[in-house]
Amino acid sequence: MSKHILDVGNCGPDFTSIKRFLTQTFDCTIEQTHGLEDTLAALRGAKFDLVLINRKLDRDYSDGIEILRKIKEDSELKDTPVMLITNFPEHQDAAVELGAERGFGKLELGKPETREKLEPILG
Incomplete structure (x- = not known):
């Protein structure tokens, strides 16, 4: 069965x-949102198997961890799996402390470790 993913705050x-x-x-299928309001509306309107949140939102460079906090x-919505997209381990640690799964950075796309996470x- 196809998984449904919400991507939050990434540029094109x-x-x-x-x-x-x-x-x-x-x-899987992927939808995109850009900020807190449209993300919460999307999550309330459909079931998502995973939410991927950019650490710095492309729209206004606000902190994606605030969206994570509101979801949790x-x-x-709190039981929806969420991952932060960032290359910085300290931000991954902060996200995990808030209830996220350990995410990955854009530099890790395509690596076996990312697939394993x-x-x-999604498997």
């Missing part, structure tokens, strides 16, 4: 790269 080229990697690796504080959720 990064979204395209992430989408290409995911759809070539897993049976919401009783209806996603396999339990």
Whole structure:
């Protein structure tokens, strides 16, 4: 059964790269949002198997961890798996402390380790 992924806050080229990697690796569809309001609306309107949040949102360079925090504080959304997209381990650590799965950076796309992180959720 195809998995449904929400990509939050990535620019067009990064979204395209992430989408290409995911759809070539897993049976999935991907939607995109750009900020807190449209992300929460999307999550309330459909079931997603995974939310990928850019650490710095392309739209206004705000911190994606705030979207993660709002998802995990919401009783209806908190069980949705979320990963932060960042190359910096300290930001991955902060995301995990808030309830996210350990994510990956854009530099790690296509690596076997990234596929292994996603396999339990998307495989």
